[in-house]
Amino acid sequence: MDAEPVTFLGRPLGPSFRTRTVTIRPGGTRPYEEGEWRDALVVVECGAVVVEGHAGSRRAFGAGDVLWLTGMGVRALHNEGQESAVLVAVSRQRADGAE
Template identity: 45%
Template sequence: MDDRLSMPRDRVPSSMARRTFTIPPGASREYVSADWQDALVIVERGSIEVEAVDGVRQRFDRGDVLTLSELPLRTLHGLGPETAVLTVIFRRSGPNSAADR
């Protein structure tokens, strides 16, 4: 049985929003802190490697759940033979969001 986490594609709670990022194999995406602020990140497909500003790298594979908020990161790299798909779940802005407290 495959018990890796995956987010339902049809909806998230109304207080939340979802974004999808893709990183093709061998491609890199510059880390921009605002893209990941207060977000839960799920590796839906493929593998990524997260590179810190000191050059240390950590690999994450399909089903891994992480946060990239406010970390000393430089780059995200796509690994392996398929495009990495990252689902990012975050709070919507509004009167009840943490950003407004």
């Protein structure tokens, strides 16, 4: 039996969580900023993303892949494909309401 891919697009997750959608256009690069991804489970909703590490390593992830980027030594996220890469980051809502 094939498992359904993980997706958070269009799914309400309740008041304890927040979601943020990040789109990287074809050929685009998004420099990694730790605070942007802190405490977030990240799902590649469509397209593909290449995660580049500080040491120059690169690893590709496609639709349905689930990532954890915090503390992983990430330098940048690249989209080397022909379609936009859409990532959804899900994190816990802080009790004080701060980002």
